[in-house]
Amino acid sequence: MKPTGNAAAPACHACGSPDVALVGRKPGEFLRREFEFYRCHSCTLLFVEPFSGFEIYNEAYYRGQGPDPFVDYEAEYNDWRTTDRGLEFDDFGQIVTAFFAEFPPARAIEWLDFGCGAGGFLKYLREQGNISRQAVNLSGHDVGTYAERLQKSAGFRILDLAALEREPAGRYDVISLIEVIEHLPEPAPVIALVSRLLKPGGLLLLTTGNLAGPVARRQGIHYRYCVPEIHVSLFNPESLTLLYRRHGLEPRRVRYRGTVKFKVVKSLRHRPVLLALARLALSFPPAVWLVDWLYGVSAMPCAVKRAV
Numbered sequence: 001m002k003p004t005g006n007a008a009a010p011a012c013h014a015c016g017s018p019d020v021a022l023v024g025r026k027p028g029e030f031l032r033r034e035f036e037f038y039r040c041h042s043c044t045l046l047f048v049e050p051f052s053g054f055e056i057y058n059e060a061y062y063r064g065q066g067p068d069p070f071v072d073y074e075a076e077y078n079d080w081r082t083t084d085r086g087l088e089f090d091d092f093g094q095i096v097t098a099f100f101a102e103f104p105p106a107r108a109i110e111w112l113d114f115g116c117g118a119g120g121f122l123k124y125l126r127e128q129g130n131i132s133r134q135a136v137n138l139s140g141h142d143v144g145t146y147a148e149r150l151q152k153s154a155g156f157r158i159l160d161l162a163a164l165e166r167e168p169a170g171r172y173d174v175i176s177l178i179e180v181i182e183h184l185p186e187p188a189p190v191i192a193l194v195s196r197l198l199k200p201g202g203l204l205l206l207t208t209g210n211l212a213g214p215v216a217r218r219q220g221i222h223y224r225y226c227v228p229e230i231h232v233s234l235f236n237p238e239s240l241t242l243l244y245r246r247h248g249l250e251p252r253r254v255r256y257r258g259t260v261k262f263k264v265v266k267s268l269r270h271r272p273v274l275l276a277l278a279r280l281a282l283s284f285p286p287a288v289w290l291v292d293w294l295y296g297v298s299a300m301p302c303a304v305k306r307a308v
């Protein structure tokens with residue numbers, strides 16, 4: 001007898017539920033093979049099978065010559081000011097400053113940038129200096145050549161996963177997870193780890209694409225963000241909220257501005273005329289609000305660690 005229903009379907013990558021359905025298949029943009037997209041009926045996560053492996057994150061990827069042509073980590077490593085990342089960094093800085101204006105820190109702020117990549121954000125934070133009149137002690141986590149360079153030549157405290165797992169609970173006031181979770185085939189253990197490492201009342205600053213925004217809903221798995229070689233766990237506000245709550249985190253809404261602008265300008269990196277027009281349009285706040293609504297950027301919550 002042939003198997004029926006979901007007999008061969010994988011369990012949900014975020015909540016483990018076997019109640020998943022195949023949504024569709026499409027070829028990779030970089031690897032010429034077909035990928036399957038599944039939707040979890042329990043937590044609404046959209047996830048990709050099979051996982052291509054972390055080997056895809058090679059030197060070409062980090063130069064923007066791999067599956068994500070919108071990143072250029074080498075330029076960001078050398079000087080983030082030569083890229084448009086500053087739009088996003090300023091936004092994150094303002095969000096965290098506003099958070100600590102509400103909850104003033106009593107001592108130096110411990111900040112972990114999980115998935116720090118080429119370290120642009122760590123360098124930005126180092127240059128900013130204090131937040132709410134407190135010094136900021138920076139740590140980063142990533143693997144690969146940039147992590148080694150950040151540690152050896154830039155003097156950052158960079159921890160691998162094993163070292164992070166040895167860190168004491170409640171060590172950090174802020175953990176940033178910027179466009180990381182969609183790359184993880186197993187997002188739940190990472191959210192469990194960052195929740196353990198956050199002190200009660202600490203802030204998780206997390207960004208990822210919203211698969212329930214108007215554009216994403218209309219385009220389904222053909223949405224540009226669905227690059228199956230690299231974006232394998234695709235969240236929406238509901239699935240992200242459920243994941244947070246299962247790991248002792250309460251969702252916290254923030255309003256993004258520079259982050260919204262950055263998403264537009266990075267996607268037009270190779271189209272100079274459109275880029276100039278977009279920069280002009282985005283100097284008007286209603287244009288930013290419109291893009292934010294279309295892509296559901298601010299609809300994706302950050303989180304605060306629950307007090308025990």
Ligand SMILES: [Zn+2]
Binds near residue numbers: 014017
């Ligand atoms: Zn699920």
